[in-house]
Amino acid sequence: MGTLGYAILGLxxxxxxxxxxxxxxxxxxxxxxxxxxxxxxxxxxxxxxxxGLIDYQVEISGTVLEKKVYTITSDGERxxxxxxxxxxxxxxxxxxxxxxxxFFSDCVSANSRRQQLESRLxxxxxxxxxxxxxxxxxxxxxxxxxxxxxxxxxxxxxxFREQAACQWLETCLELCRQRGE
Amino acid sequence: MGTLGYAILGLxxxxxxxxxxxxxxxxxxxxxxxxxxxxxxxxxxxxxxxxGLIDYQVEISGTVLEKKVYTITSDGERxxxxxxxxxxxxxxxxxxxxxxxxFFSDCVSANSRRQQLESRLxxxxxxxxxxxxxxxxxxxxxxxxxxxxxxxxxxxxxxFREQAACQWLETCLELCRQRGE
DNA sequence: GAATTCATGTAATCAGTTACATGATTGA
DNA sequence: TCAATCATGTAACTGATTACATGAATTC
Numbered sequence: 001m002g003t004l005g006y007a008i009l010g011l012x013x014x015x016x017x018x019x020x021x022x023x024x025x026x027x028x029x030x031x032x033x034x035x036x037x038x039x040x041x042x043x044x045x046x047x048x049x050x051x052g053l054i055d056y057q058v059e060i061s062g063t064v065l066e067k068k069v070y071t072i073t074s075d076g077e078r079x080x081x082x083x084x085x086x087x088x089x090x091x092x093x094x095x096x097x098x099x100x101x102x103f104f105s106d107c108v109s110a111n112s113r114r115q116q117l118e119s120r121l122x123x124x125x126x127x128x129x130x131x132x133x134x135x136x137x138x139x140x141x142x143x144x145x146x147x148x149x150x151x152x153x154x155x156x157x158x159x160f161r162e163q164a165a166c167q168w169l170e171t172c173l174e175l176c177r178q179r180g181e
Numbered sequence: 182m183g184t185l186g187y188a189i190l191g192l193x194x195x196x197x198x199x200x201x202x203x204x205x206x207x208x209x210x211x212x213x214x215x216x217x218x219x220x221x222x223x224x225x226x227x228x229x230x231x232x233g234l235i236d237y238q239v240e241i242s243g244t245v246l247e248k249k250v251y252t253i254t255s256d257g258e259r260x261x262x263x264x265x266x267x268x269x270x271x272x273x274x275x276x277x278x279x280x281x282x283x284f285f286s287d288c289v290s291a292n293s294r295r296q297q298l299e300s301r302l303x304x305x306x307x308x309x310x311x312x313x314x315x316x317x318x319x320x321x322x323x324x325x326x327x328x329x330x331x332x333x334x335x336x337x338x339x340x341f342r343e344q345a346a347c348q349w350l351e352t353c354l355e356l357c358r359q360r361g362e
Numbered sequence: 363g364a365a366t367t368c369a370t371g372t373a374a375t376c377a378g379t380t381a382c383a384t385g386a387t388t389g390a
Numbered sequence: 391t392c393a394a395t396c397a398t399g400t401a402a403c404t405g406a407t408t409a410c411a412t413g414a415a416t417t418c
Contacts, residue, residue: 106327113331154280
């Protein structure tokens with residue numbers, strides 16, 4: 001089973017949901033971490049159901065509109081736990097188009113490269129600010145067994161990542177200045 | 182055209198190569214930044230050739246073995262330059278299976294989560310050491326117009342990224358300890 | 363002579379995105 | 391009544407991996 005399946009199991013472990021609500025979760029709470037469109041979610045729900053890892057009940061919204069509210073089964077919970085505890089080797093570092101462009105930037109001027117670094121720095125600074133706003137919503141550190149504790153750790157991961165990106169780009173710009181004059 | 186095409190153009194801009202040599206470059210020099218298997222490279226070379234962005238000459242190794250040595254064309258160079266200078270919006274943060282597992286780790290014990298964090302920390306520390314060894318190969322900062330200067334900046338990106346990962350995981354472990362006792 | 367590396371391709375499959383397709387419900 | 395959102399699916403296509411397939415050259 002692929003990661004998407006486990007992501008769905010994890011969300012359904014937190015609470016029962018429809019496919020539509022799952023797709024909203026991928027756009028909001030999980031946005032920084034994983035994503036999936038509804039066109040991928042619905043087929044995946046079907047195969048999770050066929051594997052006995054989730055179940056569903058049909059509910060009626062209004063007078064006729066049917067929606068399927070999915071629930072994780074005990075088999076599903078076991079699968080999820082096994083996956084969460086599986087500490088395999090970290091995958092290869094993710095592909096990074098910006099660093100690839102930088103790698104090949106000796107085909108353009110040093111000035112053009114500097115502009116690239118600056119515009120990218122601005123983007124990461126903005127991201128960092130957004131994440132820090134999310135961090136401020138936590139008034140205090142949640143208790144260790146609260147799911148909010150995990151949310152907080154994951155959020156911290158994004159903050160550290162964006163801070164590192166900013167520091168790296170600032171260092172690059174500094175090195176360009178050093179060698180430029 | 183996709184990123185792989187530009188990666189190939191960039192490598193061929195540095196020097197002419199066979200498909201086989203390109204695949205070795207993706208395993209060595211570009212490993213941290215981009216990757217591709219030969220099964221993806223050969224078809225891509227074909228379409229780059231059909232688009233007039235690269236050219237090739239057949240050379241003979243030994244007595245019969247034919248190899249195609251690819252060269253970038255002037256059209257290819259222009260395409261490459263345009264791509265390197267294109268500062269579009271940074272893509273969505275890459276999917277991160279480890280952070281996803283952490284996000285759902287309230288389905289396992291706090292102890293199990295701590296083990297995950299520790300084992301992951303060890304992996305990133307190892308990666309960081311490897312990158313720092315590469316950094317030590319640079320005796321001094323290369324001149325700004327040298328391609329080695331870009332190599333150095335890209336390497337720094339990996340180092341900052343791994344450092345941030347280590348710091349994040351150490352912070353997580355520290356927070357677990359704080360809330361654990 | 364045997365193993366490793368050099369060298370080039372195709373086929374099947376998987377994960378993921380974009381586009382196609384439909385229709386009900388809710389709130390302005 | 392009109393727009394936004396809720397709700398569920400399928401189809402076509404792209405990017406990427408794994409497996410299939412072949413054979414020459416080099417090195418031990």
